[in-house]
Each structure stands twice: as C-alpha cells, then as structure tokens.
Amino acid sequence: MRPGLAALAGTAALGCLTLFGAGPATAAEAPEAPPEQTTKLRIINVKLNGNQVKRGEALKVQVVLKNTGDSEAKKVEVCARVPKNKRKGIKAKPRCKSPGKIDPGAKRRLNFRLKITPRLKGKTVVTFRAASANAGKAKSTLQFNAPK
Secondary structure (H helix, E strand, O other): OOOOOOOOOOOOEOOOEEEOOOOOOOOOOOOOOOOOOOOOEEEEEEEEEOOOOOOEEEEEEEEEEEEEEOEEEEEEEEEEEEEHHHHHHHEEEEEEEEEEEEEOEEEEEEEEEEEEOOOOOOOEEEEEEEEEEEOEEEEEEEEEOOOO
8 A cells, every 4th residue: 555545444455456345255245156956866676576487477576766866856767678689588567657756855666567478588687777857867677587
C-alpha cells in the first residue's frame, strides 16, 4: 500500500491494482456442487431351487438384484443367456424379465425356469445379465453338469 492511505478490511494490493472485497472468503460462502448421485445395479445371488438336474424337467432359478447406489435404477431388465451350442438342450422361460424400477438399497427377486431336454450333454453355463437405463450392467453365471 502507499503511505498515507488507510487499508480497508478485505482489500489486497497487487502491484498497481487494488481489489476490494467484503472480507475474507470462507468455505461456507463458496457454493458447493450437489453430491453426484450414483446408481449401481448388482446381481447378488443366483440360486438353483433343488439340487437334482434331470432331463425333461424344469429347473427353477431365482435371481436376486440389488440397487447399491443412492438413486433409483430405471428400466431394469434381466435376461438369461444360454450358449449357442447348448440351446437345443436347454431353454430359458422366460428369456427376459423386467422388474421396472428399483429404489436405492432395494432388492428384487426374479424367477426363471430352465427346461432341460434329452439333448443336453456336458457342463452348461447359463449367464444372467441385468441392464438398466441409468445403472449400468451386471452379470452372474449359473454352472451345472448335465445328467448322465
């Protein structure tokens, strides 16, 4: 500052430029951006009801989804995918299911049927994929051996 000039509260002298303010800025005055809401969809369990795999019968499979984010998951859809080389031996009914929306922290249980035909041989892996408009994708697999 130049001699003879009184300093005001909240002023700063930068070379020949003097800035005037209302006082020291605090963190409370700075506008904070709202926290970004995240939505994350997870398949937390794929359970085969019953432990016997028999030809000509249907297996009941329960898929449990959970929204682990802090906002609603919208347009959720879960599909069962059977490998191409096993499609004559196993049929998923229904192929896809839609529970609609899932609230934050909520779980949804979806039931699928896997029809086993006499053509099924060897190890089989069925993949369950969940997708949402705003929560991304998740997948889980169910593996079992064909009956002899």
